[in-house]
Amino acid sequence: MNRKHFLSFMAMMGLTLPALKSFGNLSGAEPESGLKIPDYLKAGDTIGITCPAGFITMAEILPSIQLMESWGFKVKVGKTVDRRDFTFGGSDQERLLDLQNMLDDPELKAIMCARGGYGAVRIIDQLNFDRFIASPKWVIGFSDVTVLHCHLSRKYGIASIHSKMCNSFPADWTLADPVQIETILSIRQALSGEQLRYSAPPLSYNRAGKVEGILIGGNLSIIETLAGSKSDLKTEGKILFLEDTGEYLYRIDRMFWNLKRTGKLDQLQGLIIGGFKVKPDDPGEEFGKTVYEIVQEKVREYNYPVCFDFPVGHQRNNFALKCGVRHTFEVNSSGSSLTSLY
Incomplete structure (x- = not known):
C-alpha cells in the first residue's frame, strides 16, 4: 500500500496521523498577492449544504453529513434540501435565498452544493457577494457548479473547490471501492489545506x-x-x-x-x-x-x-x-x- 492509499485508509478508519490532524496551509508556500484564498477548515468549523441546481432528499445526503461530522466538522443543512420544483431543488427564489443566506452566514466556513443538474445560471446574477467577499468561504461542487467556480474566478479572484458533492458519498463505506474512498477523502484534504x-x-x-x-x-x-x-x-x-x-x-x-x-x-x-x-x-x-x-x-x-x-x-x-x-x-x-x- 503506497503512502496515499495508507493515509486515505487511516483517515477513513478515523485513525488519523498527525499530518491528517494538522489543518491550514501544509505546503509551506504563501499565497501570492491578489489571490483570495478562503481560510482552511479546522475541527469544529461548519459546512453548509444547499441545492443551487437539482433537487435532493435529506435521506440521500445523510451519508455525506455523517462522514463530514466524523471528520470533525459541523454541518448546517439548507432549506432547499428536500424541496422540489420539477427538476430543481426548489423554485428559483427558494434556491437564491438559500444560497444567499449561506454566502452571508458568518458561521459557515464552506458551502457544499448537494448535487449538480441545472439551475445555478438562473440565479447567479441575483446573488449579492458583498459579505462573501469580505469573508470568503470555500464553495464546493462540480458540473453545474462550474457556474459558481467561473463567477468567483472572473469577478472576485476567490478560490473554490471542484469536487464530488453530497450525492456521490457512498451509503455504505464497507462496500466502497478504493477510488470512491480516495476521491471523497480528497475533499477533506482540500478543505484542510493539504497539498494535493x-x-x-x-x-x-x-x-x-x-x-x-x-x-x-x-x-x-x-x-x-x-x-x-x-x-x-x-x-x-x-x-x-x-x-x-x-x-x-x-x-x-x-x-x-x-x-x-x-x-x-x-x-x-x-x-x-x-x-x-x-x-x-x-x-x-x-x-x-x-x-x-x-x-x-x-x-x-x-x-x-x-x-x-x-x-x-x-x-x-x-x-x-x-x-x-x-x-x-x-x-x-x-x-x-x-x-x-x-
Whole structure:
C-alpha cells in the first residue's frame, strides 16, 4: 500500500496521523498577492449544504453529513434540501435565498452544493457577494457548479473547490471501492489545506512540458455557455482543466472551436483534459474524430503542455481540485502530474 492509499485508509478508519490532524496551509508556500484564498477548515468549523441546481432528499445526503461530522466538522443543512420544483431543488427564489443566506452566514466556513443538474445560471446574477467577499468561504461542487467556480474566478479572484458533492458519498463505506474512498477523502484534504498531488498515466496524445500557474476550469459545456457573460473565464496565463459528459463528438468539437475562436486557448500555461463521456454517434452520422484528435487539432499551433484522461469529471475518479490556486503542472514520458502549491 503506497503512502496515499495508507493515509486515505487511516483517515477513513478515523485513525488519523498527525499530518491528517494538522489543518491550514501544509505546503509551506504563501499565497501570492491578489489571490483570495478562503481560510482552511479546522475541527469544529461548519459546512453548509444547499441545492443551487437539482433537487435532493435529506435521506440521500445523510451519508455525506455523517462522514463530514466524523471528520470533525459541523454541518448546517439548507432549506432547499428536500424541496422540489420539477427538476430543481426548489423554485428559483427558494434556491437564491438559500444560497444567499449561506454566502452571508458568518458561521459557515464552506458551502457544499448537494448535487449538480441545472439551475445555478438562473440565479447567479441575483446573488449579492458583498459579505462573501469580505469573508470568503470555500464553495464546493462540480458540473453545474462550474457556474459558481467561473463567477468567483472572473469577478472576485476567490478560490473554490471542484469536487464530488453530497450525492456521490457512498451509503455504505464497507462496500466502497478504493477510488470512491480516495476521491471523497480528497475533499477533506482540500478543505484542510493539504497539498494535493494527482497524476495520470502517459499517453501518446500528451504534449510534454512543465509550467506553473493558477488552475481554473470545469465543465466544458457550462464554460461555453458563459462566454460573453459576467462569469466568462479569463484564461490567459492559467492552467485550464476541462471535462464533460453525455455529449456527441460533433458537439464537443463545436465547443472546442468556441474556446479557440474566443481566444481561450491562445495564451494558456497548460491544458488538462479530464473525463469525457461521449454519446455514441447516430447511425450514418459518424463524426470521424476522437476527443484526443479534436483537442489536438485546436491546440496544434501552441506550445504549452497538454494531458488527457486526467482524474477529474463525471466519473468515479473525480478528485478534488483547488480552483483559483497556483499549481505546478508537468507532462513527460512518465505521465502527467498536477500539484497545488498552497
